[in-house]
Amino acid sequence: MNAEPINVTGTPIREKGEVLLSVENISLRFGGVKAITDVSFDIRKGEIRAIIGPNGAGKTSMLNCINGFYQPQEGRVVFKGERRAKMRPHRAAAGGIARTFQNVALFKGMSTLDNIMTGRTLKMRKNFFWQALRHGPAMQEEIAHRRVVEDIIDFLQIEHIRKLPVGKLPYGLQKRVELGRALAMEPELLLLDEPMAGMNLEEKEDMCRFILDVNNQFGTTIALIEHDMGVVMDLSDRVVVLEYGRKIADGTPDEVKRDQKVIDAYLGVAH
Numbered sequence: 249m250n251a252e253p254i255n256v257t258g259t260p261i262r263e264k265g266e267v268l269l270s271v272e273n274i275s276l277r278f279g280g281v282k283a284i285t286d287v288s289f290d291i292r293k294g295e296i297r298a299i300i301g302p303n304g305a306g307k308t309s310m311l312n313c314i315n316g317f318y319q320p321q322e323g324r325v326v327f328k329g330e331r332r333a334k335m336r337p338h339r340a341a342a343g344g345i346a347r348t349f350q351n352v353a354l355f356k357g358m359s360t361l362d363n364i365m366t367g368r369t370l371k372m373r374k375n376f377f378w379q380a381l382r383h384g385p386a387m388q389e390e391i392a393h394r395r396v397v398e399d400i401i402d403f404l405q406i407e408h409i410r411k412l413p414v415g416k417l418p419y420g421l422q423k424r425v426e427l428g429r430a431l432a433m434e435p436e437l438l439l440l441d442e443p444m445a446g447m448n449l450e451e452k453e454d455m456c457r458f459i460l461d462v463n464n465q466f467g468t469t470i471a472l473i474e475h476d477m478g479v480v481m482d483l484s485d486r487v488v489v490l491e492y493g494r495k496i497a498d499g500t501p502d503e504v505k506r507d508q509k510v511i512d513a514y515l516g517v518a519h
């Protein structure tokens with residue numbers, strides 16, 4: 249029997265469960281531009297999966313295929329055993345996929361609390377008359393939603409900014425609020441597009457800790473795009489590497505960082 253595998257940080261690799269989502273032979277084109285060419289990989293339940301690659305490699309396009317923003321011309325996304333190629337973003341969200349964006353996409357004039365509350369919308373009853381009833385069961389339901397949002401605010405340690413308009417907050421805190429809004433959906437799969445982009449060292453460390461806590465405490469599966477290789481190596485269980493829209497490597501952080509194709513891609517060497 250082999251010894252327990254060790255990752256680059258020296259900690260044991262966490263054993264992850266069955267496949268939650270698989271990307272099967274996806275190709276995506278914009279006119280003549282091939283953004284993704286025949287890419288397949290899977291995301292296992294409970295893992296942190298990184299998608300990396302040089303600029304223009306197709307990483308954001310891949311997240312957009314996974315949550316239904318883009319419809320690939322070929323291939324499919326299978327989520328919890330169900331085909332999702334024709335899935336629209338709101339249906340992916342209702343099915344348990346939440347995401348954040350490369351550039352923060354919040355309602356700048358609204359408070360932290362109200363922005364996070366918008367993440368609950370899909371969980372609320374849509375019936376106008378139900379919502380118009382400001383007493384009885386409708387009221388109980390609203391209280392329950394508010395409790396979830398308050399728990400998230402506690403978890404992310406942003407009580408002090410709960411009433412402030414997010415447009416006035418430093419960038420690192422805006423990213424944290426955006427994470428809060430995604431968590432309010434209680435997602436099974438959380439997609440994070442460059443969660444540390446534009447952050448200083450301290451903000452990055454905080455965000456890393458929150459991502460690990462979300463994964464460990466809530467069991468949320470996470471797929472993230474990140475350019476900071478130190479962060480990728482420390483956070484992720486497995487890494488898929490794209491270059492010019494093609495998959496060039498897939499494995500543990502330790503495996504991919506030793507892969508010659510990955511080294512060449514990051515040094516800009518053609519092969």
Ligand SMILES: Nc1ncnc2c1ncn2[C@@H]1O[C@H](COP(=O)(O)OP(=O)(O)OP(=O)(O)O)[C@@H](O)[C@H]1O
Nearest residue numbers: 278281282283301302303304305306307308309310
């Ligand atoms: N909406 C679009 N219309 C046309 N071309 C697009 C569109 N979105 C992406 N592309 C092209 O597809 C390719 C992949 O882009 P994508 O943004 O997915 O890469 P990326 O790896 O996320 O890059 P970065 O790290 O710079 O964010 C690029 O050549 C890009 O110019």
